[in-house]
Amino acid sequence: MNLLDAVEEKEYIIKAIDTEDEELNAFLFSLGCYSGESITVIDHKKNNCVVSIKDARYNIDNELAKAISI
Numbered sequence: 149m150n151l152l153d154a155v156e157e158k159e160y161i162i163k164a165i166d167t168e169d170e171e172l173n174a175f176l177f178s179l180g181c182y183s184g185e186s187i188t189v190i191d192h193k194k195n196n197c198v199v200s201i202k203d204a205r206y207n208i209d210n211e212l213a214k215a216i217s218i
């Protein structure tokens with residue numbers, strides 16, 4: 149299951165980040181988005197998701213949301 153399938157306002161645990169891009173992995177890690185961390189989808193938009201990680205909110209695009217397994 150990935151973030152696009154997540155129910156809004158429900159907390160999930162990140163299982164894996166499925167991307168080959170090391171720069172993207174480093175960016176996500178700097179946001180606190182890594183395996184074992186909790187994440188909550190606040191809202192699904194047309195082209196992105198609003199997520200909460202460690203009391204901060206971020207907009208991530210749908211391609212990135214597909215890469216985050218929960």
